[in-house]
Amino acid sequence: MSLTADLVRGHTESIILAQLMERDSYGYEINKAIQAQTGGDYELKEATLYSAFRRLEQAGLISSYWGDATTGARRRYYAITPNGQRFYCRSREEWHNARRIIDALLP
Amino acid sequence: MSLTADLVRGHTESIILAQLMERDSYGYEINKAIQAQTGGDYELKEATLYSAFRRLEQAGLISSYWGDATTGARRRYYAITPNGQRFYCRSREEWHNARRIIDALLP
DNA sequence: AGAGATACCTTGACAGGCGAGGTATCTCTG
DNA sequence: CAGAGATACCTCGCCTGTCAAGGTATCTCT
Numbered sequence: 001m002s003l004t005a006d007l008v009r010g011h012t013e014s015i016i017l018a019q020l021m022e023r024d025s026y027g028y029e030i031n032k033a034i035q036a037q038t039g040g041d042y043e044l045k046e047a048t049l050y051s052a053f054r055r056l057e058q059a060g061l062i063s064s065y066w067g068d069a070t071t072g073a074r075r076r077y078y079a080i081t082p083n084g085q086r087f088y089c090r091s092r093e094e095w096h097n098a099r100r101i102i103d104a105l106l107p
Numbered sequence: 108m109s110l111t112a113d114l115v116r117g118h119t120e121s122i123i124l125a126q127l128m129e130r131d132s133y134g135y136e137i138n139k140a141i142q143a144q145t146g147g148d149y150e151l152k153e154a155t156l157y158s159a160f161r162r163l164e165q166a167g168l169i170s171s172y173w174g175d176a177t178t179g180a181r182r183r184y185y186a187i188t189p190n191g192q193r194f195y196c197r198s199r200e201e202w203h204n205a206r207r208i209i210d211a212l213l214p
Numbered sequence: 215a216g217a218g219a220t221a222c223c224t225t226g227a228c229a230g231g232c233g234a235g236g237t238a239t240c241t242c243t244g
Numbered sequence: 245c246a247g248a249g250a251t252a253c254c255t256c257g258c259c260t261g262t263c264a265a266g267g268t269a270t271c272t273c274t
Contacts, residue, residue, distance in 0.1 A: 006117045007205035009231065009261090015212045028252050034212060042208045047232050050254065055230090073239050073252040092213050098114035099206060101149045105122045105141060106199050116230090116261070135221050154263050157223065162261090180221040180270050220271075228262085240251075 012044065012052045013061075014091040020062060020080040021088060027053065027076070053078060061087050112149075119151065119159045120168075121198040127169060127187040128195060134160065134183070160185065168194050 008015075019030045027049055035043045044052075056062045061084035067075040080088070115122075126137045134156055142150045151159075163169045168191035174182040187195070 006231090006261095007201060008209060010113045010116050011209055011213075012230080015209070018213050026252080037211050038208050041204070042212075045232050046253085047234090047255085048230080051230075051232090075252065094114060095209060095213055097148070099209075101145050102115060102118055102122070102202060102206075104144050105149075106118075106125050106202055112262085113230095119261080133221080152263050153222085154224085154265090155261075158261075158263090182221065215274100217274085218272085221269085223267075225264105225266085227264090230261095231259085233256105233258085235256085236254075238252085241249085243248085244246090 008042065011095065012048060013056060014088065014095065015044075016049070016052055016056065017061065017080055017084055017088040017091070020078055021085065024077050024079045026067065026078065029075075030078075056084070060084075115149065118202065119155060120163060121195065121202065122151075123156070123159055123163065124168065124187055124191055124195040124198065127185055128192065131184050131186045133174065133185065136182075137185075163191070167191075 015034065016030060019025055019033055025033070027046075031044050031046075031049060053062070053064070057064060057078075060081060062078045062080055064076050064078050067077050122141065123137060126132055126140055132140070134153075138151050138153075138156060160169070160171070164171060164185075167188060169185045169187055171183050171185050174184050
């Protein structure tokens with residue numbers, strides 16, 4: 001649903017990190033997982049996804065490595081770093097805070 | 108708290124419209140009301156506030172008129188239009204939708 | 215007289231989202 | 245075997261909302 005796309009703006013990084021808290025993964029799979037977990041209501045645009053990866057790796061919150069490309073298209077796997085885990089925990093708290101604020105303002 | 112400011116991004120217009128659903132008001136008062144309703148945890152930056160007013164009026168979601176400036180600084184009052192009311196109701200639903208999605212993705 | 219609150223406004227920079235375009239491989243179907 | 249569709253990655257450049265910084269003018273209190 002593109003209607004909500006604007007409203008989720010700013011949460012992209014946390015959403016990606018949340019996936020990587022579970023296990024190492026790669027772009028395509030992460031996006032599929034997001035779709036599955038929201039019943040198809042939400043997905044990241046590829047350009048958004050990959051630019052977020054770049055930012056997160058630049059910031060040292062994730063690291064990447066190429067998967068075994070014995071078969072199929074090559075995959076770049078991402079792993080969350082200790083810094084990324086700390087960042088994710090803070091982000092989650094901030095989301096709860098933001099949610100409380102908006103709930104208070106949209107009665 | 109500036110930390111959450113980024114996360115509230117995209118909700119500015121809905122937040123303003125919510126205030127105008129109660130009564131006509133002006134910029135400064137709206138911002139004070141927002142601070143009061145969030146226990147001081149949130150406020151809009153002036154530049155953000157006034158650029159949002161411009162967008163909303165341009166879009167026909169609010170209208171404006173100058174208050175009686177018999178005393179004190181002049182005030183530009185804003186009123187929500189019927190279109191604005193419809194927009195607000197939709198925005199509120201979209202917020203609930205976005206909240207559900209993010210809650211699902213940040214376990 | 216000066217500080218601080220009230221009240222408005224504009225400019226320009228910045229960052230994130232994303233449409234559009236590209237590459238390459240694998241699998242399934244006719 | 246040709247072609248479609250899924251998998252999987254990536255970049256360029258535009259658009260939009262936010263906001264730091266700067267400005268104006270009035271009122272109240274000390």
